[in-house]
Amino acid sequence: MRAALLNTGTELLLGDVHDAHLAFIAREILPFGLRFEERRTVGDTEAIRHALAELFPSCEILFVTGGLGPTGDDITREMVADLLALELRQSPELLASLRQRLRVRGIRWNINPRIQSPHLFLLPGPPRELQPMFRAFVAPILRSIVPASVLVERRLYKIADKGESLVEEAIGDRVLAIQGIELGYCARPGEVDVRIVGKSKAIEQADAVIRSTLGSSIFSAADETLEQVIVKLLTQRNQTLAVAESCTGGLVANRITNVPGASEVFLAGYVCYSNQAKINMLDVDAQLIEKHGAVSEQVARALAEHARECARSDDALATTGVAGPGGGSPDKPVGTVYIALAASDETIVKKLFFPTDRETFKQIATQAALELLRRKLLDSAPIHSEPTSTDVPILAWS
């Protein structure tokens, strides 16, 4: 069955808001063997009508998002009803139950649409409304209308220690030699995602090639973030973490604390942005900063080791660098960063160079720090018995 998505919303076409619906719905419908052939975005105007009229004959399932709210620019509902020659009705029951909470109108469908239409789902614009509604109401309907024959599987492998070209060089030809495999790459700051899509048997073959070639470079084959993997590895090893962040300014701590359960393993974050903060918070020797500069191997090492001592953690990460746009110098240009990891047996310091914009720099430096910690954690055996993420392929159909 052909599926399409129509996003409505002038705010999307003006660039005021990023669409999150395509990504969410695409992942939810894949297990039903459904993939979007097309997505269109139009404003809150007559363009909705034209798009609906064009999409109706070309797909069997159509999702429409947005324009269902209470404000005056919400007209999707009216357009659809008009096109299908349906009458909009207020549901007194819904009205009654919603009256106390929301100024929202209920909608009920007439039974006989007078023109041909695909299965049509009108969904609200805010992702936090759309996502639970999709799972609670749309998924059961999909299950009943799509044939269970053409199931497709998707796997995703995430890598943080090499770039897109090196990954393709390693696996590209051998994976593409497998019949029926679709292979794609997606490069993000400090991360490459490899995606394969195909039928079960081809997927298993491709999976074997990718895993044997990339090995522990794959930090997740289960669509986890690097911080989720870190929290899991720390938990399995019963280890705790502290971080001392200069140039990443709290991003490492923020990412770690986004993971539910982080409070069991994450003890403290020192965002020692100024030199004085490095001295006050973590007792870094002022003369060390004076002699080598705040962006130096020596200060990175001191930050990590002192954070580990102050927080009494098993491991500590530290970052110090020049995020830019200001602050660069000939021998330490914008993009220079030192990443340090203090563990029980050793302290590792790496010098890296990411000359880019400020936010991307913070992302890549954070990614490099987390990857350094992941490598170190992989070297020590887990205490708990759950498998690590890279041992667990996720099936789209499960």
Place this chain on the structure above:
Amino acid sequence: MRAALLNTGTELLLGDVHDAHLAFIAREILPFGLRFEERRTVGDTEAIRHALAELFPSCEILFVTGGLGPTGDDITREMVADLLALELRQSPELLASLRQRLRVRGIRWNINPRIQSPHLFLLPGPPRELQPMFRAFVAPILRSIVPASVLVERRLYKIADKGESLVEEAIGDRVLAIQGIELGYCARPGEVDVRIVGKSKAIEQADAVIRSTLGSSIFSAADETLEQVIVKLLTQRNQTLAVAESCTGGLVANRITNVPGASEVFLAGYVCYSNQAKINMLDVDAQLIEKHGAVSEQVARALAEHARECARSDDALATTGVAGPGGGSPDKPVGTVYIALAASDETIVKKLFFPTDRETFKQIATQAALELLRRKLLDSAPIHSEPTSTDVPILAWS
């Protein structure tokens, strides 16, 4: 002139990556009087050909993103050339200059396309490549081909202290009474954006209504983030900031340090996630935590005041709450949060309640903390003379 955008990329339709191009290009072309009538997204398949064939007759300017890279799934270039009956050629000059850096092919256009086509811009998929190329090469061409008559202006007002419905109640009817004004709202976690679009005279009228009604509730009319406004207000007042974060886990520090120039005003962040960290890092009395709990007015106050003392900053923000999904109790359910601000003359503590998912909770709590600080900073006079953001309307055409 009608403009459209075609995003190509199977990774988009599968939900592996969020599109950032629409938002970027939409904002870049508005000053030229151009707005997207439509955006389509298709995979790296024959669908590109169909979409191009459908879009060619319906627009005068077409932007196509993605599919220009070196990997095997990059086929946009070939499809476009085929459709226009153009021959792809390698440019020896480009090849020579790129050889040392990239395995990339150069493209040169034949002069006489054999079928009608709109102005067609093929742009690369990675935002960090697309955005500078757009500004350097596409914008000058747009300037030469679009008529300078139908200029439209867009203004955006950001509010962090009330919800969408209250904002509409305050301004909706009066703004919509102005002829030729398009009004839209966008609700985000802890923020409402009000957008008006129209010709210059109508915009000025609507602007006067919005500003006089919402007043200092508007934290930016210049499309700034709340953290950018905070860094600016601190800089103007020559004040410094420290933060003590429990439940927000580094997000406040991370957002502040995303702003270039933050190092001038931001001294230190204490991510005191565990109780022990609150005691060790900020000398919070263990008995205070024992008696009132870590999530309490008393501990929030202590965190803010001690952070201010430890970092020797003018102001300090603190957050402590229950982000969830675990950790709630009957009298302190998931979503409970205390926000504290310690300033030179007083300490303010607010109890708030945001029962939602973990990441949204962190965002809203961070937003509330920054808004509390913004209000306080507005009460004191700036030392420097630049106007604050809310005094500076940004013109789309400037």
